[in-house]
Amino acid sequence: xxxxxxxxxxxxxxxxxxxxxxxxxxxxxxxxxxxxxxxxxxxxxxxxxxxxxxxxxxxxxxxxxxxxxxxxxxxxxxxxxxxxxxxxxxxxxxxxxxxxxxxxxxxxxxxxxxxxxxxxxxxxxxxxxxxxxxxxxxxxxxxxxxxxxxxxxxxxxxxxxxxxxxxxxxxxxxxxxxxxxxxxxxxxxxxxxxxxxxxxxxxxxxxxxxxxxxxxxxxxxxxxxxxxxxxxxxxxxxxxxxxxxxxxxxxxxxxxxxxxxxxxxxxxxxxxxxxxxxxxxxxxxxxxxxxxxxxxxxxxxxxxxxxxxxxxxxxxxxxxxxxxxxxxxxxxxxxxxxxxxxxxxxxxxxxx
Numbered sequence: 446x447x448x449x450x451x452x453x454x455x456x457x458x459x460x461x462x463x464x465x466x467x468x469x470x471x472x473x474x475x476x477x478x479x480x481x482x483x484x485x486x487x488x489x490x491x492x493x494x495x496x497x498x499x500x501x502x503x504x505x506x507x508x509x510x511x512x513x514x515x516x517x518x519x520x521x522x523x524x525x526x527x528x529x530x531x532x533x534x535x536x537x538x539x540x541x542x543x544x545x546x547x548x549x550x551x552x553x554x555x556x557x558x559x560x561x562x563x564x565x566x567x568x569x570x571x572x573x574x575x576x577x578x579x580x581x582x583x584x585x586x587x588x589x590x591x592x593x594x595x596x597x598x599x600x601x602x603x604x605x606x607x608x609x610x611x612x613x614x615x616x617x618x619x620x621x622x623x624x625x626x627x628x629x630x631x632x633x634x635x636x637x638x639x640x641x642x643x644x645x646x647x648x649x650x651x652x653x654x655x656x657x658x659x660x661x662x663x664x665x666x667x668x669x670x671x672x673x674x675x676x677x678x679x680x681x682x683x684x685x686x687x688x689x690x691x692x693x694x695x696x697x698x699x700x701x702x703x704x705x706x707x708x709x710x711x712x713x714x715x716x717x718x719x720x721x722x723x724x725x726x727x728x729x730x731x732x733x734x735x736x737x738x739x740x741x742x743x744x745x746x747x748x749x750x751x752x753x754x755x756x757x758x759x760x761x762x763x764x765x766x767x768x769x770x771x772x773x774x775x776x777x778x779x780x781x782x783x784x785x786x787x788x789x790x791x792x793x794x795x796x797x
Contacts, residue, residue, distance in 0.1 A: 451731030598633030606657035647675030707731035725766035
Protein backbone atom coordinates (compact mmCIF):
# COMPACT_ATOMS: atom_id res chain seq x y z
CA UNK A 446 0.00 0.00 0.00
CA UNK A 447 1.31 3.44 -0.97
CA UNK A 448 0.39 5.97 1.70
CA UNK A 449 0.71 9.71 1.08
CA UNK A 450 1.15 11.30 4.50
CA UNK A 451 0.65 14.90 3.36
CA UNK A 452 -2.48 16.00 1.52
CA UNK A 453 -4.67 19.10 1.92
CA UNK A 454 -8.25 19.90 0.91
CA UNK A 455 -7.13 22.79 -1.26
CA UNK A 456 -10.02 22.12 -3.65
CA UNK A 457 -12.73 22.60 -1.01
CA UNK A 458 -16.03 23.96 -2.34
CA UNK A 459 -16.13 27.74 -2.71
CA UNK A 460 -18.74 28.02 0.04
CA UNK A 461 -16.10 27.24 2.66
CA UNK A 462 -13.94 30.21 1.70
CA UNK A 463 -16.95 32.50 1.51
CA UNK A 464 -18.04 31.47 5.01
CA UNK A 465 -14.52 32.10 6.30
CA UNK A 466 -14.49 35.58 4.75
CA UNK A 467 -17.76 36.39 6.47
CA UNK A 468 -16.46 35.05 9.76
CA UNK A 469 -13.36 37.25 9.65
CA UNK A 470 -15.19 40.38 8.45
CA UNK A 471 -17.96 40.10 11.05
CA UNK A 472 -15.47 39.86 13.88
CA UNK A 473 -13.24 42.64 12.57
CA UNK A 474 -16.19 44.98 11.95
CA UNK A 475 -18.09 44.49 15.20
CA UNK A 476 -16.90 41.45 17.12
CA UNK A 477 -19.90 39.48 15.84
CA UNK A 478 -19.86 35.73 15.29
CA UNK A 479 -20.98 33.86 12.20
CA UNK A 480 -22.59 30.52 12.96
CA UNK A 481 -21.28 27.31 11.36
CA UNK A 482 -24.95 26.57 10.61
CA UNK A 483 -24.71 29.21 7.90
CA UNK A 484 -22.26 27.04 5.97
CA UNK A 485 -24.01 24.75 3.49
CA UNK A 486 -21.92 22.28 1.51
CA UNK A 487 -23.59 19.23 0.00
CA UNK A 488 -22.12 15.75 -0.30
CA UNK A 489 -22.33 16.13 -4.07
CA UNK A 490 -20.14 19.23 -3.93
CA UNK A 491 -17.54 17.42 -1.82
CA UNK A 492 -17.65 14.39 -4.10
CA UNK A 493 -17.15 16.52 -7.20
CA UNK A 494 -14.23 18.40 -5.63
CA UNK A 495 -12.47 15.19 -4.63
CA UNK A 496 -13.20 13.11 -7.73
CA UNK A 497 -11.97 15.87 -10.04
CA UNK A 498 -8.97 16.68 -7.87
CA UNK A 499 -7.18 14.51 -5.34
CA UNK A 500 -8.84 11.19 -6.19
CA UNK A 501 -8.19 11.64 -9.91
CA UNK A 502 -4.49 12.19 -9.23
CA UNK A 503 -4.33 9.28 -6.78
CA UNK A 504 -5.60 6.95 -9.50
CA UNK A 505 -3.31 8.42 -12.17
CA UNK A 506 -0.23 8.10 -9.98
CA UNK A 507 -0.96 4.74 -8.40
CA UNK A 508 -1.18 5.84 -4.78
CA UNK A 509 -3.69 4.28 -2.42
CA UNK A 510 -4.36 6.37 0.68
CA UNK A 511 -3.85 10.02 1.65
CA UNK A 512 -3.64 11.47 5.14
CA UNK A 513 -5.86 14.46 4.55
CA UNK A 514 -6.01 17.79 6.37
CA UNK A 515 -7.47 21.27 5.85
CA UNK A 516 -5.57 23.65 3.60
CA UNK A 517 -2.52 24.62 5.63
CA UNK A 518 -2.16 28.17 4.40
CA UNK A 519 -5.79 28.86 5.15
CA UNK A 520 -5.45 27.92 8.81
CA UNK A 521 -4.41 31.59 9.21
CA UNK A 522 -4.33 31.58 12.99
CA UNK A 523 -3.76 35.31 13.38
CA UNK A 524 -7.31 36.27 12.37
CA UNK A 525 -9.86 37.13 15.06
CA UNK A 526 -9.56 35.77 18.57
CA UNK A 527 -9.33 32.34 20.20
CA UNK A 528 -13.02 31.64 19.58
CA UNK A 529 -12.59 32.53 15.91
CA UNK A 530 -9.78 30.00 15.58
CA UNK A 531 -11.67 27.35 17.51
CA UNK A 532 -14.79 27.55 15.35
CA UNK A 533 -12.76 27.75 12.14
CA UNK A 534 -10.82 24.65 13.15
CA UNK A 535 -13.99 22.75 14.03
CA UNK A 536 -15.64 23.70 10.73
CA UNK A 537 -12.53 22.72 8.76
CA UNK A 538 -12.04 19.44 10.60
CA UNK A 539 -15.68 18.44 10.29
CA UNK A 540 -15.42 18.99 6.54
CA UNK A 541 -12.37 16.72 6.38
CA UNK A 542 -14.36 14.11 8.33
CA UNK A 543 -17.07 14.27 5.67
CA UNK A 544 -14.49 13.69 2.93
CA UNK A 545 -13.15 10.66 4.80
CA UNK A 546 -16.69 9.36 5.32
CA UNK A 547 -17.47 9.64 1.62
CA UNK A 548 -14.14 8.09 0.56
CA UNK A 549 -13.14 5.90 3.51
CA UNK A 550 -10.68 3.75 1.59
CA UNK A 551 -8.88 6.75 0.12
CA UNK A 552 -8.60 9.42 2.83
CA UNK A 553 -7.89 9.47 6.56
CA UNK A 554 -8.17 12.66 8.60
CA UNK A 555 -5.45 14.84 10.09
CA UNK A 556 -6.79 17.81 12.02
CA UNK A 557 -6.15 21.52 12.17
CA UNK A 558 -5.61 22.91 15.68
CA UNK A 559 -7.25 26.09 17.06
CA UNK A 560 -4.01 27.90 17.83
CA UNK A 561 -3.84 31.63 18.48
CA UNK A 562 -0.87 34.01 18.77
CA UNK A 563 0.17 36.28 21.62
CA UNK A 564 -1.41 36.12 25.05
CA UNK A 565 -3.98 33.60 23.82
CA UNK A 566 -1.35 31.00 22.93
CA UNK A 567 -1.41 29.07 26.23
CA UNK A 568 -5.19 28.74 26.39
CA UNK A 569 -5.32 27.91 22.67
CA UNK A 570 -2.89 25.05 23.21
CA UNK A 571 -5.21 23.62 25.84
CA UNK A 572 -8.10 24.00 23.41
CA UNK A 573 -5.98 22.32 20.77
CA UNK A 574 -5.60 19.28 22.99
CA UNK A 575 -9.39 19.12 23.37
CA UNK A 576 -9.98 19.51 19.62
CA UNK A 577 -7.39 16.84 18.87
CA UNK A 578 -9.13 14.40 21.20
CA UNK A 579 -12.50 15.22 19.61
CA UNK A 580 -11.20 14.56 16.12
CA UNK A 581 -9.57 11.29 17.12
CA UNK A 582 -12.50 10.02 19.17
CA UNK A 583 -15.39 11.20 16.99
CA UNK A 584 -13.88 11.19 13.51
CA UNK A 585 -11.11 8.59 13.65
CA UNK A 586 -8.36 11.07 12.75
CA UNK A 587 -4.79 9.84 13.08
CA UNK A 588 -2.73 13.02 13.51
CA UNK A 589 -2.67 16.82 13.57
CA UNK A 590 -1.01 19.86 12.03
CA UNK A 591 0.99 21.94 14.50
CA UNK A 592 1.85 25.52 13.53
CA UNK A 593 5.10 26.79 15.10
CA UNK A 594 4.21 30.39 14.13
CA UNK A 595 0.54 31.26 14.76
CA UNK A 596 1.44 34.93 14.19
CA UNK A 597 1.71 33.90 10.51
CA UNK A 598 5.07 35.22 9.40
CA UNK A 599 6.38 37.22 12.37
CA UNK A 600 7.62 34.38 14.64
CA UNK A 601 6.34 35.80 17.91
CA UNK A 602 5.71 32.47 19.68
CA UNK A 603 8.18 30.61 21.87
CA UNK A 604 9.86 27.57 20.34
CA UNK A 605 7.87 24.36 20.11
CA UNK A 606 10.09 22.99 22.87
CA UNK A 607 8.66 25.45 25.40
CA UNK A 608 6.57 24.05 28.23
CA UNK A 609 3.60 26.10 27.05
CA UNK A 610 3.02 23.33 24.48
CA UNK A 611 3.18 20.48 27.01
CA UNK A 612 -0.61 20.07 27.45
CA UNK A 613 -0.87 19.30 23.74
CA UNK A 614 2.11 16.94 23.81
CA UNK A 615 0.65 15.09 26.77
CA UNK A 616 -2.55 14.55 24.79
CA UNK A 617 -0.63 13.49 21.67
CA UNK A 618 1.27 10.89 23.71
CA UNK A 619 -1.92 9.70 25.39
CA UNK A 620 -3.68 9.29 22.02
CA UNK A 621 -0.51 7.99 20.31
CA UNK A 622 -0.76 10.41 17.38
CA UNK A 623 1.99 12.47 15.72
CA UNK A 624 1.99 16.06 14.55
CA UNK A 625 3.09 17.32 11.19
CA UNK A 626 4.87 20.62 11.80
CA UNK A 627 3.28 23.00 9.31
CA UNK A 628 3.15 26.79 9.27
CA UNK A 629 0.16 28.54 7.73
CA UNK A 630 0.04 31.64 5.54
CA UNK A 631 2.60 34.43 5.74
CA UNK A 632 1.21 37.92 6.25
CA UNK A 633 4.76 39.29 6.32
CA UNK A 634 5.38 40.87 2.90
CA UNK A 635 9.10 40.07 3.16
CA UNK A 636 8.46 36.32 3.44
CA UNK A 637 6.57 34.55 0.66
CA UNK A 638 4.35 31.73 1.89
CA UNK A 639 4.93 28.40 0.17
CA UNK A 640 8.58 28.79 -0.89
CA UNK A 641 9.96 30.83 2.00
CA UNK A 642 7.73 30.64 5.08
CA UNK A 643 6.98 26.92 4.72
CA UNK A 644 10.63 25.95 4.33
CA UNK A 645 11.75 28.41 7.01
CA UNK A 646 9.33 26.78 9.42
CA UNK A 647 10.65 23.29 8.79
CA UNK A 648 14.23 24.45 9.19
CA UNK A 649 13.63 26.58 12.28
CA UNK A 650 11.79 23.84 14.17
CA UNK A 651 14.52 21.29 13.50
CA UNK A 652 17.02 23.66 15.14
CA UNK A 653 14.64 24.22 18.06
CA UNK A 654 14.62 20.47 18.59
CA UNK A 655 18.41 20.27 18.30
CA UNK A 656 18.72 22.77 21.15
CA UNK A 657 16.29 21.04 23.48
CA UNK A 658 15.71 17.94 25.55
CA UNK A 659 12.04 17.73 24.60
CA UNK A 660 12.20 14.04 23.79
CA UNK A 661 13.65 13.28 27.20
CA UNK A 662 10.37 14.54 28.62
CA UNK A 663 8.30 12.88 25.85
CA UNK A 664 10.18 9.82 24.57
CA UNK A 665 7.29 8.68 22.34
CA UNK A 666 6.35 12.08 20.90
CA UNK A 667 6.64 12.11 17.11
CA UNK A 668 6.93 14.98 14.62
CA UNK A 669 6.96 14.96 10.83
CA UNK A 670 8.87 17.75 9.13
CA UNK A 671 7.30 18.32 5.71
CA UNK A 672 8.81 19.54 2.45
CA UNK A 673 11.83 17.29 2.94
CA UNK A 674 12.76 19.15 6.12
CA UNK A 675 13.47 22.47 4.45
CA UNK A 676 17.22 23.14 4.55
CA UNK A 677 17.96 20.32 6.98
CA UNK A 678 19.27 17.57 4.65
CA UNK A 679 21.32 20.07 2.67
CA UNK A 680 23.03 21.32 5.84
CA UNK A 681 23.18 18.03 7.75
CA UNK A 682 26.88 18.53 8.47
CA UNK A 683 26.20 21.91 10.04
CA UNK A 684 23.65 20.43 12.43
CA UNK A 685 25.95 17.53 13.31
CA UNK A 686 28.76 19.97 13.94
CA UNK A 687 26.70 22.26 16.16
CA UNK A 688 25.59 19.29 18.27
CA UNK A 689 29.21 18.18 18.58
CA UNK A 690 30.44 21.69 19.46
CA UNK A 691 27.81 21.97 22.19
CA UNK A 692 28.61 18.58 23.66
CA UNK A 693 25.16 17.27 22.85
CA UNK A 694 24.24 13.76 21.69
CA UNK A 695 24.41 12.88 18.00
CA UNK A 696 21.48 13.73 15.75
CA UNK A 697 20.69 10.04 15.43
CA UNK A 698 20.49 9.61 19.19
CA UNK A 699 18.83 12.92 20.04
CA UNK A 700 16.25 13.34 17.28
CA UNK A 701 15.82 10.51 14.81
CA UNK A 702 13.79 8.29 17.11
CA UNK A 703 11.15 11.03 17.10
CA UNK A 704 11.56 13.20 13.99
CA UNK A 705 10.62 12.16 10.47
CA UNK A 706 10.80 13.78 7.04
CA UNK A 707 8.37 13.67 4.13
CA UNK A 708 9.16 13.56 0.42
CA UNK A 709 7.51 16.81 -0.71
CA UNK A 710 10.60 17.72 -2.72
CA UNK A 711 9.87 18.49 -6.34
CA UNK A 712 13.03 17.51 -8.18
CA UNK A 713 15.01 14.28 -8.45
CA UNK A 714 18.33 15.59 -7.18
CA UNK A 715 16.67 16.93 -4.05
CA UNK A 716 14.98 13.60 -3.35
CA UNK A 717 18.25 11.78 -3.98
CA UNK A 718 19.88 13.99 -1.35
CA UNK A 719 17.04 13.44 1.11
CA UNK A 720 17.06 9.67 0.76
CA UNK A 721 20.86 9.54 0.87
CA UNK A 722 21.28 11.70 3.99
CA UNK A 723 18.23 10.79 6.06
CA UNK A 724 17.89 7.12 7.10
CA UNK A 725 15.13 5.35 5.17
CA UNK A 726 13.22 4.58 8.37
CA UNK A 727 12.82 8.32 8.91
CA UNK A 728 11.38 9.15 5.46
CA UNK A 729 7.65 9.08 4.69
CA UNK A 730 6.19 9.29 1.21
CA UNK A 731 4.21 12.48 0.58
CA UNK A 732 3.25 14.74 -2.29
CA UNK A 733 1.37 17.68 -0.68
CA UNK A 734 -1.27 17.00 -3.31
CA UNK A 735 -2.82 19.31 -4.35
CA UNK A 736 -0.49 21.93 -2.99
CA UNK A 737 2.12 24.55 -3.61
CA UNK A 738 2.99 23.71 -7.22
CA UNK A 739 0.35 22.52 -9.69
CA UNK A 740 2.05 22.82 -13.06
CA UNK A 741 3.84 20.23 -15.20
CA UNK A 742 7.63 20.14 -15.11
CA UNK A 743 8.75 20.52 -18.74
CA UNK A 744 11.94 18.60 -17.93
CA UNK A 745 10.11 15.43 -16.83
CA UNK A 746 6.63 15.64 -18.33
CA UNK A 747 5.16 14.98 -14.87
CA UNK A 748 3.54 17.42 -12.49
CA UNK A 749 6.02 18.83 -10.02
CA UNK A 750 4.12 17.29 -7.09
CA UNK A 751 4.19 13.79 -8.61
CA UNK A 752 6.81 12.71 -6.11
CA UNK A 753 6.07 9.03 -6.73
CA UNK A 754 7.37 9.33 -10.29
CA UNK A 755 10.50 11.02 -8.95
CA UNK A 756 11.06 8.37 -6.27
CA UNK A 757 10.46 5.58 -8.77
CA UNK A 758 13.25 7.02 -10.93
CA UNK A 759 15.85 6.82 -8.14
CA UNK A 760 17.59 3.45 -8.44
CA UNK A 761 19.79 3.81 -5.35
CA UNK A 762 16.88 3.05 -2.98
CA UNK A 763 16.73 -0.63 -2.03
CA UNK A 764 13.48 -2.56 -2.36
CA UNK A 765 13.10 -2.84 1.42
CA UNK A 766 13.75 0.87 1.91
CA UNK A 767 11.34 1.78 -0.88
CA UNK A 768 8.61 -0.31 0.72
CA UNK A 769 9.24 1.39 4.08
CA UNK A 770 9.14 4.87 2.54
CA UNK A 771 5.98 4.17 0.53
CA UNK A 772 3.94 2.81 3.42
CA UNK A 773 5.66 0.91 6.18
CA UNK A 774 6.99 3.99 7.94
CA UNK A 775 3.61 5.72 7.88
CA UNK A 776 2.03 2.73 9.62
CA UNK A 777 4.70 2.98 12.32
CA UNK A 778 4.58 6.77 12.77
CA UNK A 779 0.75 6.88 12.65
CA UNK A 780 -0.16 3.82 14.77
CA UNK A 781 -3.92 4.45 14.51
CA UNK A 782 -3.69 4.10 10.75
CA UNK A 783 -3.40 0.30 10.82
CA UNK A 784 -6.72 -0.05 12.66
CA UNK A 785 -8.40 2.22 10.10
CA UNK A 786 -7.07 0.16 7.20
CA UNK A 787 -8.08 -3.10 8.89
CA UNK A 788 -11.58 -1.75 9.44
CA UNK A 789 -11.91 -0.83 5.77
CA UNK A 790 -10.64 -4.27 4.75
CA UNK A 791 -13.22 -5.89 7.02
CA UNK A 792 -16.00 -3.79 5.49
CA UNK A 793 -14.88 -4.71 1.98
CA UNK A 794 -14.82 -8.39 2.95
CA UNK A 795 -18.31 -8.17 4.41
CA UNK A 796 -19.73 -6.77 1.18
CA UNK A 797 -18.18 -9.35 -1.12
